[in-house]
Amino acid sequence: MNTWIEKQRHLIDFTVASLARRKGKNLGLLSIYGLLVFVLASVALYTHALRAEATKVLAGTPEIVLQRLVAGRHDLIPPGYIERIGRIRGVQKKEGRLWGYYYDSVVKANYTFMVAPGMKIARGEIVVGPALERSRGLAAGNGISFRSYSGELHTFIVADVLPQSSELVSADLVLMHEEDFRAFFKYPEGHYTDVALSVANPQEIKNVAVKLMNALPDSRPILRDEVLRTYASIFDWREGIMLALLAAAILAFGILAWEKAAGLSAEEKREIGILKAIGWETGDVIKMKFWEGLLISLLAFLLGYIAAYLHVFHADAVLFEPVLKGWAVLYPRFTLTPHIDGLQIATLFFFTVFPYTAAVLVPIWRAATTDPDTVMRG
Amino acid sequence: MLELTNIRKAFNQGRHNEYWALSGIDLAIPERKVTALRGPSGSGKTTLLTILGCLARPTEGRVRLKGEDISGLPERFLTEIRRQTFGFIFQQFNLIRGLSAIENVVLPAYPTGRPRKVLLERAEALLADVNLGHRRDAKVEWLSGGEQQRVAICRALINDPEALIADEPTANLDTKLSKEFLGILERLAASGRTIILTSHDPMVVESAVVDHVVTLRDGQIVDEK
Structure with a gap:
C-alpha cells in the first residue's frame, strides 16, 4: 500500500x-x-x-388569490362578492386587497401602489420600496407628489422605507392608506382588486380552489404553488x-x-x-x-x-x-x-x-x- | 547472461516494404564483461541492442536471460525486467528537457515506489560520483554534451541494474570527452556490471576495457572476438 x-x-x-x-x-x-x-x-x-x-x-403570501374575470380579463371585485364566497371549510381568513400600477414619468418606471394589509399607515403617508428610495432620492420624512390618472396632484409624506432584505419583491412598492388609494385611483367604494384567502392545510388548497370556482364561476383562483412554479x-x-x-x-x-x-x-x-x-x-x-x-x-x-x-x-x-x-x-x-x-x-x-x-x-x-x-x- | 538463438527481426512484416534487420543471430553475452557491437550503418547493431535490452521483441528466435526464456513475455513483464536488469544510455542522451539533472536521474525509479528521500540520496551520490554534484539543480538543457551524458549515465544506474546498454555513447562527444567516458566505463566494468554497447568509434571498440567485440553486417554476425 x-x-x-x-x-x-x-x-x-x-x-x-x-x-x-x-x-x-x-x-x-x-x-x-x-x-x-x-x-x-x-x-x-x-x-x-x-x-x-x-x-x-x-412563503409569507396567501395560499390563494381570487380574481374576478370579465370577458377573460381581470376585473374589480364588486361589493358583496366576498360575502358570496360564504363559509368554505379550511379557509381561515379572506380579505379584499387593493393594489394597482402607476407609471412615474419622472424616472420612467412603473410602481406598484398597494394598501398594506395589517400595516398601519396614516392618511397622507406612504411607505416606499428601496428602489424608489434610490431612484427618487427619498428618505423618511420627505414629501413626494404623484399626478394621478385623473390629472390631480397628490402629495404624500414618506413614513418609512421597506427593508433591503425584501427587495426582490418590494423594490417598486408604494404602500398607502386605503382612503388615499381609493382617492388617488378614483377606486369605487366597496370594490377590491382581488381577494386573498388563507388555507391552513396545504392538502386542502386545491379543493378550496374547486369550491371557489363552483361558488363563483366568474372567478379565477391563483394558487401560491402556481406562482412559485x-x-x-x-x-x-x-x-x-x-x-x-x-x-x-x-x-x-x-x-x-x-x-x-x-x-x-x-x-x-x-x-x-x-x-x-x-x-x-x-x-x-x-x-x-x-x-x-x-x-x-x-x-x-x-x-x-x-x-x-x-x-x-x-x-x-x-x-x-x-x-x-x-x-x-x-x-x-x-x-x-x-x-x-x-x-x-x-x-x-x-x-x-x-x-x-x-x-x-x-x-x-x-x-x-x-x-x-x-x-x-x- | 543473455543468450540469443536464431534471432530474426522484421520491420513492416507482410507489407510491400518488409525489411529484415536481423537474420539468424546466435549470440551469448558474457556476464560482468564489456561487449561491443560494431558494424556499418544499417548492419543491425541498434536493432540487436533493443532486443538484448528488452526494448523490442524478436520476430523469430529465442532470448534467454540467465537461462530463462523471455522472448514470449507480455510487455508488462518485459518492462519490469527492463527496469530491474538494464540501465540505458542513449545516443542522443534522451533527457527530459525542462527538468533538472537530479529529477532526470530519479525518473526510472518512480514506478518502483521507493521513498523520494531514498531516491534523492542515491541520485545525489551518483551525480557526485561523476563530478556533477554541483549541477544537480541545473536544467538539463543548460548542461554541456559531456555533462548531459554523465546525467544519462547516472539515470541508467539509479535502479542499480546488473547490465548497462549504451547506444553509440561517444557519437556526440569529442576525443577528450570520449576518453572521460571510457574512464567511467572502466569503473563501471570494474564494479562487476555487464555492459553492452554499440559503437563505430575505434577508440571505444579497440580500448582495453572492451572484452568482447561482435561485428555485424547485413543483419548477421560476421566476426566475434
Missing part, C-alpha cells in the same frame, strides 16, 4: 513538474477553462439562489437564454480543450517514448497523464467555482444581473443568501472535469502503447 501511495506521489510530482515546464500553455488553458466554469457556475448559482429567494419571499420557469427560461448565448463560447472551449487534450506534440510523444524506454509501464504513463488532466480540470473547476461564488454572493453577480434578474425598469438591489446545491455541483463537475480528463487519456493511450524501442531510433 505504501509503495502504491509513494508511486502515486512520484507520478504527481512528475506531473506537476511537467505542467510547470509548459507554464504559458497550461496557464492559458487553465484560465480559459476556469473562465468557462466561472460563467456556468455563476449562472447556475445565481438562478438557483433567485429561485430559493422567491420561494422564501412567497411560474417564477421557477421564468428563472429557468432566463437561465436557458443565458446558456444559449454562451453556447458558442462553450463550444469554442470544447474544441480548444479537445485540440489540446487530444493532440500530442512531438515533444510529448518523445517524452513518452523515453519514459517507456527507461522502465515506465504503459499504465504509469497513462496514470501520469490522467493526473495531469485531473489536476488542470480540478484546479480550473475549483478556481472557477470559487470565483463564481464570490461573483454571485459578494459582487451581486454584476456581469449577468441584467439578463438573469430582470425587472420592469427599477432594478432591485439585494443580497442573495448563499445557497449551494450538491447535485448542481456534481452536474457541473461531471460536465467540465470528466470530459477533459477523458479527452486527455485517449491519445495518451495510443502513444503509450507504442514500442519503447522507437526512442533508440529518434
Whole structure:
C-alpha cells in the first residue's frame, strides 16, 4: 500500500513538474477553462439562489388569490362578492386587497401602489420600496407628489422605507392608506382588486380552489404553488437564454480543450517514448497523464467555482444581473443568501472535469502503447 | 547472461516494404564483461541492442536471460525486467528537457515506489560520483554534451541494474570527452556490471576495457572476438 501511495506521489510530482515546464500553455488553458466554469457556475448559482429567494419571499403570501374575470380579463371585485364566497371549510381568513400600477414619468418606471394589509399607515403617508428610495432620492420624512390618472396632484409624506432584505419583491412598492388609494385611483367604494384567502392545510388548497370556482364561476383562483412554479420557469427560461448565448463560447472551449487534450506534440510523444524506454509501464504513463488532466480540470473547476461564488454572493453577480434578474425598469438591489446545491455541483463537475480528463487519456493511450524501442531510433 | 538463438527481426512484416534487420543471430553475452557491437550503418547493431535490452521483441528466435526464456513475455513483464536488469544510455542522451539533472536521474525509479528521500540520496551520490554534484539543480538543457551524458549515465544506474546498454555513447562527444567516458566505463566494468554497447568509434571498440567485440553486417554476425 505504501509503495502504491509513494508511486502515486512520484507520478504527481512528475506531473506537476511537467505542467510547470509548459507554464504559458497550461496557464492559458487553465484560465480559459476556469473562465468557462466561472460563467456556468455563476449562472447556475445565481438562478438557483433567485429561485430559493422567491420561494422564501412567497412563503409569507396567501395560499390563494381570487380574481374576478370579465370577458377573460381581470376585473374589480364588486361589493358583496366576498360575502358570496360564504363559509368554505379550511379557509381561515379572506380579505379584499387593493393594489394597482402607476407609471412615474419622472424616472420612467412603473410602481406598484398597494394598501398594506395589517400595516398601519396614516392618511397622507406612504411607505416606499428601496428602489424608489434610490431612484427618487427619498428618505423618511420627505414629501413626494404623484399626478394621478385623473390629472390631480397628490402629495404624500414618506413614513418609512421597506427593508433591503425584501427587495426582490418590494423594490417598486408604494404602500398607502386605503382612503388615499381609493382617492388617488378614483377606486369605487366597496370594490377590491382581488381577494386573498388563507388555507391552513396545504392538502386542502386545491379543493378550496374547486369550491371557489363552483361558488363563483366568474372567478379565477391563483394558487401560491402556481406562482412559485411560474417564477421557477421564468428563472429557468432566463437561465436557458443565458446558456444559449454562451453556447458558442462553450463550444469554442470544447474544441480548444479537445485540440489540446487530444493532440500530442512531438515533444510529448518523445517524452513518452523515453519514459517507456527507461522502465515506465504503459499504465504509469497513462496514470501520469490522467493526473495531469485531473489536476488542470480540478484546479480550473475549483478556481472557477470559487470565483463564481464570490461573483454571485459578494459582487451581486454584476456581469449577468441584467439578463438573469430582470425587472420592469427599477432594478432591485439585494443580497442573495448563499445557497449551494450538491447535485448542481456534481452536474457541473461531471460536465467540465470528466470530459477533459477523458479527452486527455485517449491519445495518451495510443502513444503509450507504442514500442519503447522507437526512442533508440529518434 | 543473455543468450540469443536464431534471432530474426522484421520491420513492416507482410507489407510491400518488409525489411529484415536481423537474420539468424546466435549470440551469448558474457556476464560482468564489456561487449561491443560494431558494424556499418544499417548492419543491425541498434536493432540487436533493443532486443538484448528488452526494448523490442524478436520476430523469430529465442532470448534467454540467465537461462530463462523471455522472448514470449507480455510487455508488462518485459518492462519490469527492463527496469530491474538494464540501465540505458542513449545516443542522443534522451533527457527530459525542462527538468533538472537530479529529477532526470530519479525518473526510472518512480514506478518502483521507493521513498523520494531514498531516491534523492542515491541520485545525489551518483551525480557526485561523476563530478556533477554541483549541477544537480541545473536544467538539463543548460548542461554541456559531456555533462548531459554523465546525467544519462547516472539515470541508467539509479535502479542499480546488473547490465548497462549504451547506444553509440561517444557519437556526440569529442576525443577528450570520449576518453572521460571510457574512464567511467572502466569503473563501471570494474564494479562487476555487464555492459553492452554499440559503437563505430575505434577508440571505444579497440580500448582495453572492451572484452568482447561482435561485428555485424547485413543483419548477421560476421566476426566475434
